[in-house]
Amino acid sequence: MNIKYPKPKHIVIIMDGNGRWAVENGLTRSKGHKAGVKTLKNIIEYAVRTELNMITAYAFSQENWQRPRKEVDLLLDLFITSLQSEVDDLHKNNIKLNFIGELTKFSDKLRKTMKKSELLTCDNSGLILNVALSYSGRWDIQQALLSIINEIQSKKITIDEVNEELINSKLSLAENNDPDLFIRTGGEKRISNYLLWQLAYTEMYFTDILWPDFDSKQFSLALDWFSKRQRRFGKTSAQIENEYDT
Ligand code: IPE
Ligand code: IPE
Ligand code: MG
Numbered sequence: 680m681n682i683k684y685p686k687p688k689h690i691v692i693i694m695d696g697n698g699r700w701a702v703e704n705g706l707t708r709s710k711g712h713k714a715g716v717k718t719l720k721n722i723i724e725y726a727v728r729t730e731l732n733m734i735t736a737y738a739f740s741q742e743n744w745q746r747p748r749k750e751v752d753l754l755l756d757l758f759i760t761s762l763q764s765e766v767d768d769l770h771k772n773n774i775k776l777n778f779i780g781e782l783t784k785f786s787d788k789l790r791k792t793m794k795k796s797e798l799l800t801c802d803n804s805g806l807i808l809n810v811a812l813s814y815s816g817r818w819d820i821q822q823a824l825l826s827i828i829n830e831i832q833s834k835k836i837t838i839d840e841v842n843e844e845l846i847n848s849k850l851s852l853a854e855n856n857d858p859d860l861f862i863r864t865g866g867e868k869r870i871s872n873y874l875l876w877q878l879a880y881t882e883m884y885f886t887d888i889l890w891p892d893f894d895s896k897q898f899s900l901a902l903d904w905f906s907k908r909q910r911r912f913g914k915t916s917a918q919i920e921n922e923y924d925t
Contacts, residue, residue: 684906687859690726691735691881693873694719696865696889703889709753714891716761725895726806727772733807733855737873741781741815758812759789766796773805779851780814809852816875823849852877860905862898864890882908 694715701711719736726734739754746754769776778793785793793812826849830836836845847853858874858881866887870878884901886893911919 684908684910686729686731686902687882687905689733689735689856689858690731690860690862691737691858691874691878692722693737693861693863693865693871694890694893695863695867695871697891699865700889700891708750711891712754712757716757718891718893720765721894722898723769723774723806723808724772725898727774731806733809735779735809735811735852735855735858735874737811737814737871739780739812739814740872741813741818742872744784744813755785755789759792762792762796766799769796769808770800770803773803774800775803775805775807776800777807777809778812779809779819780812781818782813784813807855809855811851811873814851815872816870817872819851819874820846820876846876850876857881860884860901862886862901864888864893880910880912882910 697711697715698708699711700714701708704710723734738758743754744751766776776796776799778797782790782793823846827836827841827845831838831841852874857877857879861873861878861881862884863869864886866885866889868885882905884904886897886901888897909916909919
């Protein structure tokens with residue numbers, strides 16, 4: 680049976696390949712990252728046009744702090760300038776912005792800019808755009824555990840109240856649906872410490888296309904691929920087809 684499944688409610692993206700794209704085009708890595716910002720802008724516009732609910736984009740991992748200081752500084756600069764120049768447009772498009780990750784690692788200036796744009800867009804009802812910065816899946820689980828331990832020690836909760844739902848509620852994307860579709864550009868088939876807990880049942884799409892070349896056509900290919908996946912969550916095909924019929 681050829682069932683077409685609904686659009687993914689929550690799409691998470693590892694935007695990889697800016698550096699290699701720059702090298703291939705005889706440009707500096709900095710130009711690659713700038714081209715990457717443009718791609719994200721186009722993908723967001725496409726998501727707004729097609730009424731997608733939520734995108735969570737990996738912009739900077741905790742491991743990325745280990746890159747040469749010059750590249751890290753350049754990326755931090757790019758985050759501030761892009762955010763400052765784009766936030767009004769994002770707001771006009773009814774987008775709700777949200778930053779996740781160990782944000783305390785950033786300068787006051789960047790944190791203020793992030794907070795301001797979250798506040799400006801907090802009542803918007805369109806696309807929810809989560810941007811992961813200084814993010815690590817293991818860090819996310821660790822901070823959830825610490826918060827739970829704290830609540831147990833201060834007797835706010837007891838050990839038998841610790842379950843999946845509680846752990847989930849302490850994670851960065853607590854109020855959001857689990858990701859339906861994961862997209863990684865740039866050819867690597869790995870998770871790179873992204874949303875480890877949240878990806879438990881996500882459909883994984885990998886493409887060799889480098890992030891700056893990932894356009895709306897490539898995005899719609901990924902969405903199309905998703906629409907043909909049968910999500911069984913442990914059940915049999917027959918069970919799923921029955922559920923879909925009724
Ligand atoms: C992704 O592109 C952007 C960030 C990690 C900030 P890369 O910079 O990792 O590009 P490649 O993998 O070197 O091509
Ligand atoms: C993952 O890309 C992080 C982001 C895209 C922000 P990397 O290029 O840093 O991943 P690895 O280190 O090659 O796995
Ligand atoms: Mg990379």
